[in-house]
Amino acid sequence: MSGTGNIVARLPFPTAARNELADAQLRANLRRATHTIRDKRQRVVAEVSDWEALRVAGAAIKDDVLARLPELLEQFEAAATAAGATVHWARDSAEACAVVTELVRATGSTEVVKVKSMATQEIGLNEALARAGIAAVETDLAELIVQLADDTPSHILVPAIHYNRGQIRDIFARRMPGVDLAALTDEPAALAEAARRHLRAKFLSAKVAISGANFAVAETGTLAVVESEGNGRMCLTLPETLISVVGIEKIVPTFRDLEVFLQLLPRSSTGERMNPYTSLWTGVTPGDGPRTVHIVLVDNGRTDTLADSVGRQALRCIRCSACLNVCPVYERVGGHAYGSVYPGPIGAILSPQLTGAGANRTLPYASTLCGACFDACPVRINIPEVLVHLRQSGVDAERRRPSAERTAMRAMSWVMRDRRRYAAALRAARRGSAPLRLAAGRRGVVRRLPWPLSAWTASRDAPLPPQRTFREWWAARERDNTP
Amino acid sequence: MSARDEILGRIRAARPEGRVAVPREYRTVHAADTDLVGLLVDRLVDYRATVRRCGTDEVAATVAELLAGVPRLAVPPGVPEEWLAAYSGTVVRDGTPRPLTVADLDAPGLAVLTGCAVAVAQTGTLLLDAGPDQGRRLLSLVPDHHLCVVHTGQVVAGVPQALARLADPTRPLTLVSGPSATSDIELNRVEGVHGPRRLDVIVVDR
Numbered sequence: 001m002s003g004t005g006n007i008v009a010r011l012p013f014p015t016a017a018r019n020e021l022a023d024a025q026l027r028a029n030l031r032r033a034t035h036t037i038r039d040k041r042q043r044v045v046a047e048v049s050d051w052e053a054l055r056v057a058g059a060a061i062k063d064d065v066l067a068r069l070p071e072l073l074e075q076f077e078a079a080a081t082a083a084g085a086t087v088h089w090a091r092d093s094a095e096a097c098a099v100v101t102e103l104v105r106a107t108g109s110t111e112v113v114k115v116k117s118m119a120t121q122e123i124g125l126n127e128a129l130a131r132a133g134i135a136a137v138e139t140d141l142a143e144l145i146v147q148l149a150d151d152t153p154s155h156i157l158v159p160a161i162h163y164n165r166g167q168i169r170d171i172f173a174r175r176m177p178g179v180d181l182a183a184l185t186d187e188p189a190a191l192a193e194a195a196r197r198h199l200r201a202k203f204l205s206a207k208v209a210i211s212g213a214n215f216a217v218a219e220t221g222t223l224a225v226v227e228s229e230g231n232g233r234m235c236l237t238l239p240e241t242l243i244s245v246v247g248i249e250k251i252v253p254t255f256r257d258l259e260v261f262l263q264l265l266p267r268s269s270t271g272e273r274m275n276p277y278t279s280l281w282t283g284v285t286p287g288d289g290p291r292t293v294h295i296v297l298v299d300n301g302r303t304d305t306l307a308d309s310v311g312r313q314a315l316r317c318i319r320c321s322a323c324l325n326v327c328p329v330y331e332r333v334g335g336h337a338y339g340s341v342y343p344g345p346i347g348a349i350l351s352p353q354l355t356g357a358g359a360n361r362t363l364p365y366a367s368t369l370c371g372a373c374f375d376a377c378p379v380r381i382n383i384p385e386v387l388v389h390l391r392q393s394g395v396d397a398e399r400r401r402p403s404a405e406r407t408a409m410r411a412m413s414w415v416m417r418d419r420r421r422y423a424a425a426l427r428a429a430r431r432g433s434a435p436l437r438l439a440a441g442r443r444g445v446v447r448r449l450p451w452p453l454s455a456w457t458a459s460r461d462a463p464l465p466p467q468r469t470f471r472e473w474w475a476a477r478e479r480d481n482t483p
Numbered sequence: 484m485s486a487r488d489e490i491l492g493r494i495r496a497a498r499p500e501g502r503v504a505v506p507r508e509y510r511t512v513h514a515a516d517t518d519l520v521g522l523l524v525d526r527l528v529d530y531r532a533t534v535r536r537c538g539t540d541e542v543a544a545t546v547a548e549l550l551a552g553v554p555r556l557a558v559p560p561g562v563p564e565e566w567l568a569a570y571s572g573t574v575v576r577d578g579t580p581r582p583l584t585v586a587d588l589d590a591p592g593l594a595v596l597t598g599c600a601v602a603v604a605q606t607g608t609l610l611l612d613a614g615p616d617q618g619r620r621l622l623s624l625v626p627d628h629h630l631c632v633v634h635t636g637q638v639v640a641g642v643p644q645a646l647a648r649l650a651d652p653t654r655p656l657t658l659v660s661g662p663s664a665t666s667d668i669e670l671n672r673v674e675g676v677h678g679p680r681r682l683d684v685i686v687v688d689r
């Protein structure tokens with residue numbers, strides 16, 4: 001069964017990208033933010049001498065999970081249930097939304113507080129709750145900005161990355177009820193203070209919270225939420241009822257495995273040695289935190305993805321967003337062009353696999369195959385390899401109608417046409433991954449940037465020499481393929 | 484068929500064959516000569532926590548110094564009396580006579596004093612595991628000022644050593660690395676959102 005929800009693009013990537021490219025302010029904001037985070041990530045990754053060994057372990061743990069997933073899910077369910085949680089299962093987004101809506105209804109609450117969660121965005125939970133008359137209040141600062149602006153997220157970690165501080169101030173001034181305009185400047189500290197005041201009463205009175213989970217430990221039934229602001233802790237600790245929506249691939253086998261991911265994730269995502277707060281809880285603890293704990297395990301296209309021997313590595317993803325931050329295409333078009341809550345390189349391989357077809361079929365072309373995403377990925381997902389694989393299966397499936405591909409390719413050339421800007425973006429992307437190469441070099445492992453074009457040529461006539469730059473390759477393709 | 488059975492059946496049909504070996508060549512031990520306490524202090528200061536180092540006989544004085552001007556202090560059941568000996572404000576102890584409420588803890592001018600289970604030098608992280616001197620999770624969450632006492636014997640080098648030290652991983656766990664912060668505005672870290680905006684750490688040599 002294919003996945004559904006906010007992962008199905010309405011417009012093909014090239015069309016959407018053209019719209020976004022017209023927005024110069026958006027490009028400037030994205031450029032500034034992604035370059036800030038690249039530099040930070042590079043610094044904190046470089047200080048970990050065993051980074052490469054952690055990546056290898058992280059990838060292997062996740063592959064092990066995929067090979068043993070039924071047993072591990074059953075083990076997780078048994079452990080969480082024994083600890084006092086109730087575990088539910090949902091085949092797709094509609095079923096997941098129905099389960100959660102029913103659980104909230106049963107409490108009698110008409111308002112819930114939410115911790116930022118990709119799974120709930122994916123299944124369109126807020127919209128479903130609204131249809132049932134339940135208001136979902138996003139409590140993560142960036143989610144709050146997006147919600148107040150009546151916009152959609154454009155980045156998996158910082159959904160409001162497309163806004164700068166001045167724009168955020170304006171959104172708060174216009175849309176935040178009761179905001180203190182005199183105190184509201186565009187200083188980040190003043191904006192954070194406004195969010196604190198706005199949400200405090202809601203945290204202290206909320207009866208129901210909804211979260212996702214970064215990790216679910218099969219051995220113990222433990223869930224983990226990694227966050228910064230303390231809004232997560234508020235939601236996970238104060239309400240009486242906690243409902244966590246968790247993709248089935250979030251499992252890790254043992255508590256010990258967290259020692260790998262709690263090192264990989266913060267440095268890869270916000271570029272910090274550790275994020276300010278991580279919460280771990282196992283079922284219900286009498287006297288401490290929610291008295292009723294529900295866990296909804298969601299498939300929504302994950303089992304389809306698992307069936308593809310090349311594509312399944314996308315299920316290792318820990319949603320750190322490093323691949324977005326180093327991607328020259330993402331930097332130029334932003335998250336909205338991908339039409340899914342999963343944008344950027346991971347979105348280009350995950351959304352089409354979760355959903356099957358439609359406009360998502362153009363997403364595997366939303367890349368230059370420069371390889372920066374693979375170098376940045378903490379669980380070593382070979383994104384270029386999967387992109388080529390998906391393009392190939394797309395081309396094979398549509399051999400009679402190659403026009404979709406050609407249209408996509410032509411639009412990508414338009415996206416990347418400005419040589420100067422593209423070259424700069426690519427250089428920056430390569431710089432962003434440099435510490436990894438250095439780390440590998442120190443350990444005496446010679447690892448070349450993967451260039452999976454041999455796979456590409458399998459369904460093509462023209463061989464593609466691996467030493468060519470993207471632009472050279474691109475120019476040649478344009479000549480060969482002009483209709 | 485139930486959703487559960489259908490999903491499990493689909494996974495069984497789709498999953499790869501064979502077992503995967505997990506190589507764990509990353510570091511789980513560190514050189515004994517590393518100055519772990521110095522590293523921890525450096526990391527905490529980097530997160531803009533206030534840090535004091537003192538001897539075992541100076542804890543009470545250091546607590547009082549950091550709480551100058553703070554009229555009320557919440558403490559979990561197991562915080563030792565001797566930490567509080569020099570503090571002149573009012574101490575409210577969770578559970579005596581009754582559990583503290585959210586409203587109690589949200590009162591202006593209230594700070595909280597806890598211990599911790601273990602601290603990670605490399606990342607500047609304090610792990611709270613709901614032990615007697617740490618208490619329920621809301622104690623270290625709702626007040627705007629958290630003061631945490633760490634003994635040097637609780638400091639380990641990295642995350643693997645810290646998780647291995649936990650007595651029971653199924654207790655509610657909170658990892659704290661600096662005061663509440665956000666990276667959501669232009670991807671820069673700004674201190675102070677919903678969790679405690681002031682984090683003070685007393686590192687006790689022993």
Ligand code: SF4
Pocket residue numbers: 268316317318319320321322323324346373376377378379380381
């Ligand atoms: S694919 Fe890798 S780099 Fe991208 S978000 Fe997932 S884990 Fe992070």
